Amino acid sequence: MGNPRVIYWFRTDLRLHDSPALKAALDLNPDVLWPIFTWDPHYVYRAKGGVNRWQYLFDCQNDLSESITKLNPKSKLFVVREAPQTVMPKLFKAWKVTHLVFEKDTDSYGRERDKVVVDLAKKAGVKVISPYGRTLWDSDDLVVQNGGKPTMSITQLQAAGKKVGKIPRPLPAPKHLPDPGDMPLDFGLESPDPKPDVNAPLRDGKDQAYTSLAGPKGDFAIETLEELGFPAATTPHRGGETRALKALEHIIADEEYAATFQKPKTSPAAFRPQSTTLLSPHLHFGSLSVRLFYWRVQDLVDKYKGASSPPESLTGQLLFRDMYFAAQAAIGSPFVQTLNNPYVRFVPWHLPSKAEAGTETGTNAASGAYHVDTPQADQWFQRWKHGVTGFPWIDALMRQLRAEGWIHHLGRHAVACFLTRGGCYVHWERGADVFEELLLDHEPACNAGNWQWLSCTAFFAQYYRCYSPVAFGQKWDKEGALIRHYVPELKDLDQKYIYEPWKAPRAALDKAGVKVEGDGLGERRKGTYPEPMLDFGERRGVCIAAIKTAYSIGLHGNDQQVKDGTWRKLFEDAGEAEMEQFEGSDHDDDGEFADDAEQEARKGAGKRGAAKQGPMDKHVKRLKA
DNA sequence: GAACAGGTTGTTGTG
DNA sequence: CCACAACAACCTGTT
Structure with a gap:
């Protein structure tokens, strides 16, 4: 019955550059390819996520969708608003899908969810391909090479990585994408139970995340903060692959910075610009490939005299990331x-x-109840x-x-x-x-x-x-610039007392227009800053x-x-x-x-x-x- | 088995 | 400005 009809399931790999999973999908030479994203109630209701992160996700999705459309005007990122565990079998049938391709997940919820979806695909006769792409090495391979044990130190990680093999070189972005096929939705929407909703306190409007499968206009549109009932975001940091690639090139362009980077020597008090790369959110959403990051830095380091080396160097930071992923994969x-x-x-x-308070029932602390x-x-x-x-x-x-x-x-x-x-x-x-x-x-x-x-x-x-x-703060920032910016009630306080306002004499406080009083909780009086809550x-x-x-x-x-x-x-x-x-x-x-x-x-x-x-x-x- | 070195990222005081 | 020791002293891995 003709060539493959492929669902490419985007999750936390919101990019086109260096995606082994996307390459695997295109290598099938499909007739049709649907780039989809499924709306997952786990993240909407059960996992904590602030407004800023939701905005970042939507940034990534919008950027990705535009990039897809540039490759094929008929295509985009199609958002399906139902849990993957329930909607996938319906899509397999309605769209006559032959293959499901996605990047292997790393966190335990994602892995459990994917196991369910893979089983459903098997039952529906749909072939699944899911290469790793989120880490330098496949975390499961690292665990095997570490004797089946979690990597609990950077030396263990490095030894295991050496045994697994060379970190793959980044792949180019695809030059074209197949058309999406028809997308009939001749089935009902299965709305999730919105309770318990750990994000309820963050919402100031009505949650309309799951009103219809293809969104309010029926066009598989990307969601908005309003639809989740969230207020506007407050962060200046924005997402998307386009921004990620630009930020990476900017970092690599400063060869001395990138090649001699030593984490312990970067200042935690620096902001605008910060002293580190700020690429971690891009790695989280997959809008930047970790291997692309790695090799752009490593190629520079290889030709640079006097470069820093792991674990302090830039690539060392990425090794720590893989260490935690592999520890989690084992445990x-x-x-x-x-x-x-x-x-x-x-x-x-x-x-x-x-769950830990004295009974053996309960297996996780994810609810946040304490x-x-x-x-x-x-x-x-x-x-x-x-x-x-x-x-x-x-x-x-x-x-x-x-x-x-x-x-x-x-x-x-x-x-x-x-x-x-x-x-x-x-x-x-x-x-x-x-x-x-x-x-x-x-x-x-x-x-x-x-x-x-x-x-x-x-x-x-x-x-x-x-x-x-x-x-610790004084070591980096004698003047207290970080404090003055984020704790504006202290912005005019003498440098001598900026880290310890409770020691300031009345004259200094009066001059700065601030009083040190109260515990900071509830309504705080204007022009006051709380007393220290403990004796350090x-x-x-x-x-x-x-x-x-x-x-x-x-x-x-x-x-x-x-x-x-x-x-x-x-x-x-x-x-x-x-x-x-x-x-x-x-x-x-x-x-x-x-x-x-x-x-x-x-x-x-x-x-x-x-x-x-x-x-x-x-x-x-x-x-x- | 004992001794020792190393562990990305502490603080304070001395020389 | 730096280096170094004391503080009270952990773990793991190597020799």
Whole structure:
């Protein structure tokens, strides 16, 4: 019956350049090829995604669609508004499809979804082709070459990569595309259940994502923020392959920058322009191929005298990305959480995920639901999340993240360390939840892996190396330009106090027109900036001691004690005072949450007793009951 | 098995 | 300006 009739299913490979999957589709020499995108309720309702990232997705889709139309005026990106798991079999039949081609996915939801679709295709007699294209090497191949184990260090990744083989050279974009075939939709729309909708709080209008299969005009149009009920985006960063390629060429054109790049020497305080490439969102949406990026840099490095090398170099950054992908490929869905993850250390952080709060039921932390073990920790978390911690460096970064969807990698280090092991002792999964919502470049594997790294629960263990919310920023930005821009209430404060406004004398504050008062939550008075929410020096000591205890106990996410809650006894016996408190638990017998001073007294002369004697209660105030 | 080196990206103080 | 040690000390991999 003639030549192949191919659906090319675009997902997170929104590009025409260097797409092995698209090449595979065209190599079939198809009669017809439908470039489609399916609207997935998982991302609309179940996964957190901020407005900025949705805008970026639509940028990518619109740019891709225009590029397709340039190759073939009859074609474009056709958006089908139904879940792939239900709509694909209907399309196979109605469009008489012979082949389905897509780029192999990397995250665990995507892989599970694809397994379902592949099975449906098999049943319908549709051949599936899905080469990898999102990473330097196929993550599954890396795992095999790493002995079936997750790549937990850059040396392991490099060794495994060497065994897998040379990173493929980028492929050119196609010069022409076949016509799309007819697209009859002689079947009903299966609307998803919009509840639970984790993005509901972000919507200020009516959600109309799934009103009809081919969109409101029946033309398979790309969606808009309005149709999702979202307000306007706030980020200046915009997506699309055209922009991505231009940005890459701009970076390569500065040969010294690209060839001698050393990540630890780039400033987290730089903005407009930032000190790193800002290409990560393009990698996330696939509007830039990672191998195209790699080889453009590597070819330059090969001819450049005095180039930097991995892991600090530009290509080294891409190796870390592959390391996280391959770790996730080996561990599977528990990779993004503590529970059931054999490679993540168990630490009894505050605000644990609901699934982790002492039962063995529940397998993932993706819902974002968490147990408020102490109101104090939740207040710290809320203040961190909204950029009102009272530490200007932290607040500037968190506000930049919220408004723009991107902050420098070392800025992410600073805020992540502060939330977890370097201040608040709040669970890294809470921080990962916030990054998941706000980052344009959010990648489940990289996000989880980096949070594990920074919280010293996997990949990295030197927990005594702690970022100061004051000194680290000062090292890069003495004048506090980043703070002045993102925390405008402090913009006129003397450089001497810009990182520590609580130390400023009244005259300096008056001169700058700012008062240091309040906790920053709720309605904030104009011309005020909040008081610091904790004493960093004290908290640093408390956290290091608590993590030392957790290390010595040595539990991991898959240990029985972690699943059944008996870990608690081990930590009590070790005299751990910072651990989670639960209503009705032994540590909470009066029905109220114990404050730290009380816990300290209870703990008695534990092995860390002497070091922690002193003014904890002065710094960590009890909230009103 | 002990010793040691290395780990992209800490801070503070000294010389 | 830099280098280096102390801080209190983790892990993994190699010899």
